[in-house]
Each structure stands twice: as structure tokens, then as C-alpha cells.
Amino acid sequence: MSDLRDAAMRSKAWPFEEARRVLKRYEKAPPEKGHVLFETGYGPSGLPHIGTFGEVLRTTMIRRAFEVISDIPTRLICFSDDMDGMRKVPGNVPNQDRLREDLQRPLTSVYDPFETHESFGHHNNAMLRRFLDTFGFEYEFFSATEFYKSGQFDEVLKRAVEKYDDIMKVMLKSLRDERAATYSIFLPIHPETGRVLYVPMKEVNAQDYTITFDDETGREWTLPVTGGNVKLQWKPDFGARWAALDVDFEMYGKDHSTNTPIYDAICEILGTPAPEHFTYELFLDDKGQKISKSSGNGISIDEWLTYASTESLSYFMFLKPKTAKRLYFDVIPKAMDEYHQQLRAYHDQDIDKQLANPVYHIHNGDVPRSDMVVTxxxxxxxxxxxxxxxxxxxxxxxxxxxxxxxxxxxxxxxxxxxxxxxxxxxxxxxxKVYRAPTEQERAALTDLRAALADAGKALELIAQKNALDGKDEPAPAVDYTDEDFLQSIVFAVGKVHGFEPLRDWFKAIYEVLLGASQGPRFGSFIALYGRDETIALLDDGLAGKLAA
The missing domain is CATH 1.10.10 (Arc Repressor Mutant, subunit A)
Incomplete structure (x- = not known):
């Protein structure tokens, strides 16, 4: 264990770098709460998307890295901001007309358009938990609605009343004059309509912890800030949640990065040190647009798992978290193959390289062996x-x-x-778009067919290729099950028929026989597909059957 811990303390893998930053918080004394708290946030205004999964996965990787370098217990909380008012109707859900009736109500008071749960917020929370459970994450789920209504947030809300002016100063610096004129950190929940109100405060009373305001009709109300009667605006809510839970680490997307000083300042005003943070780059769809849970662009978790393994998705999420990545269906095959390449490499690596290998973090050190004998x-x-x-x-x-x-x-x-x-x-x-071969390609494909059918022809072509290269090499052993021998035939045909550059020959093979401009190492393909089957495929390509 000491060797592993020593290696982890010097590892440049990003989960260990982040874990060491968290550990530094407690180099003088362990946390009074008895554990280190990692948190991820989720806004259930739309269906959970793959970026949400990535946030929990990456945080889990840092948490596990922390557990390697420290004996301090850890917790991971997934916090759902389900008390937020529904500002707009998502475009990818049914019964949208009915949903519009609940605009501005907290998400856990909004009609469930799928009619399977108590509310839209409950529905989306259930989906998030199902996704996270599919991957075996160890986490505790927190609902903002329960957090506010149960009183767990009351002490911090009272402190927010006491520190109202200080928090407002932080917020007003970030707002345009027009917004600042009516802004308040508190959003009352209307006692009759149940809607979240964006109204200025007439009074914030630190004696009895109440707020006084006029609703949209001009009617005056006074409500206690405790017990779920009031919620915080989203930026103050971010910092106040850190203070209430004493969060040690939270990561979030680049679109939050400009707000980090605001979150930190509010947390500290409320009496708790700000957590460590990690800002990751956003995921983009095939058009280069940010993936959005409300518009449903990009690829969902369920869609990825239709076409590839959970581990391949985890591998994709591990790579370069500070680099924007295009997340669409065409990245799946590459992620699958690269994941298994790393699996095959892992067991022969020294400990430093193992800790830098993505599969170590995907499998929390218990790395299996790949059984992919075919890519x-x-x-x-x-x-x-x-x-x-x-x-x-x-x-x-x-x-x-x-x-x-x-x-x-x-x-x-x-x-x-x-x-x-x-x-x-x-x-x-x-x-797929097949095409007929050119005359040069037809002659070459005909020779490739002949070489696969007759060993003498294969050796003749290889000898001709060697002569063109100025090499005097002995004839290779004939073995039509050997990928290298088959590849040497393919190379020889292309060279003898004058393809320059030689990649044009391979491109011709793929376009005529496979209907694509890119393809596999063709000798390996022949070994897998079979010599007789490849001959039949060549016959179809030469006869124009594939293009037809």
C-alpha cells in the first residue's frame, strides 16, 4: 500500500493531482465533520444528459484517488436543484401545453408530462438516479426541495438574512443596473399560486428572519425564510449550499467559471471556507454546439449504451477533461478500441504508468484483462x-x-x-456508397483475387514488389491464415500496379468492396473474414454487384 500511495502522490494523472489539492486542505488537521465531502449538482429542468453522468464519474475518480492517498473517510453527494422554478418548457418532452400551466413553479410542483411520477422534478431525479445506479456509483442523493422544507438549510438561510447586505454587495457588482434595481438573493414561493417570485424586497428582517415583498398584483406578504417558504437565487444558492454542507470539492462546466469568485465569496461570508473546484470544458454535438438537456441535442447515456460498453463511455469521459470534446455517435468506435488498447497495455506497465492509464481510474485499480481478440x-x-x-x-x-x-x-x-x-x-x-473500380483498380483487384486463390501467383507478386524496391529477399512462407502474409500480398499488388501514393490502393479496396473511404488493415480483415469469403467479395466487386 505504501508503494501505491507513494506513486499516487507523484502521479501526474489529473484525478491524483486534484485529490492532492483536496488533501492539502487538511494537512494541519483532519476535518471536524469527520469526512471529506465531494459534491455534484444537477439541474432537473430537463432530462438528465450525458454531461451530468460525466460530472459524477469524474468526481468519483477524484474521490477514489483521494482514498488512495489519505485515510480520511469520504462522501459523495449528488444534489438536485429541484426547487428551481421552471423557466421554460423543454422541447423534448410530451404534453407541453399542460406543462406551460406550471411555468415558474418549483420543479417538484410541476406536472409530470410522462405521468409516471409525482412531479416533473421527481421524474427527472428518478432518471438521474437510474443512470447513476447503472454504473454502480456510490453516492447520496439530496433534493433541494427536501433540503429547504426539512429545515436542513434553515441555519444558513438565517445567516444569509444576517449577512444580507454583504451578500447583496457581491451580487450587485455582477449585475447590470436594470437588474440590480430589483434584485434580491431571496426568491419567495407565493403562498397561493405556488410560483417562484422574482420580486424586490421591501424588508429583510434579521430579528425574526422574515422577508416582506409585494407580489405581481401589488399585494404585500411577509414570509419566514425558513421551512421552504423561500429559496435563494441560483448563484447565492450555489455558495450557500457549499456552506450548509461544508463541501470540500465540486466540479462544474466552463460556463460556470466566471461565477466561481461569487460562489466562493458567498460561501465564505456565510462562515465556511470555499471548496476546491475543477472546471471542465463543455461537450459539443456534431455541429459544434454545446449539449443541452433542454434541447436534447448530442447523445444520451442510453444511446451510447445501445452501441458500446459502459467502460468505453467512462474512457471517453476520462480523456482531457479540460478540452472541449465533440460527443456524438462517430466517437464511439474509437473509444471502444482505445479502451481495450489501454486494457491490454495495463498489466505489463510499471506502477507509475498504471496510475496514469485511464483504465486504472475506470476500474478503481481492479483492472480486468481484455477479451477482445478482434477490434x-x-x-x-x-x-x-x-x-x-x-x-x-x-x-x-x-x-x-x-x-x-x-x-x-x-x-x-x-x-x-x-x-x-x-x-x-x-x-x-x-x-455506405459503393463504386465500380477504375481500369487500374480492376486489374489490381483481379490480381489480388488471383493471389488469394493461388500461392504461386501470390509469391510471384511479392517477388515483383521486392524487385521494384531493389530488395533481394527470400520468398516468404505461404500461410493464408497469417495476417502478415496476407498483408504482404495486398501491399505487393498495390506496388506492382503502380499506385502512388499506396494509400490510394487501400482507399480503392475500401470504396469498391466495403462502401467506405476508410477501413481496416486489409490483411487482418482477410484473416478474419476468410480467404474464400474475400474472394467471393472481390468477385462481387469486380462484377459490379456491390455498386449496383
């Missing part, structure tokens, strides 16, 4: 060549290529085969 990208190409409708079609080829592999012994590969078929049929197949 995900190759499975996609196999699905394409075989026009596969289900994964059993792929297993017919996999079994010949790797006889020891079965769905039972290689469950990860079996799952990947199912993902590949779905991904191929939904995304690759609709975009």
Missing part, C-alpha cells in the same frame, strides 16, 4: 462485408479466426459483436 473497428467492417443482421453472423467468422473464443469465454467480445451489428445497421449501412 471493434474490425467487427464493424466484418458486419459490413457480411451484411450482418445479428451477432451470430459475426461469431461464425470469429470462431474460425480464434477457435478458442466463444460467447461464454469472451463475454466482452460477445457484447461488442452485438454493439457492432447495431452500430453498423444504424450508422454505417445508411452511409
Amino acid at each position: 471493434f473497428s474490425m467487427l464493424l467492417n466484418l458486419a459490413s462485408a457480411a451484411s450482418a443482421e445479428d451477432k451470430s453472423a459475426l461469431w461464425g467468422f470469429i470462431a474460425k479466426y480464434a477457435p478458442d473464443a466463444t460467447p461464454e469465454t469472451h463475454p466482452g467480445l460477445d457484447a461488442a459483436a452485438g454493439y457492432a451489428v447495431r452500430y453498423y445497421n444504424d450508422f454505417v449501412k445508411p452511409e
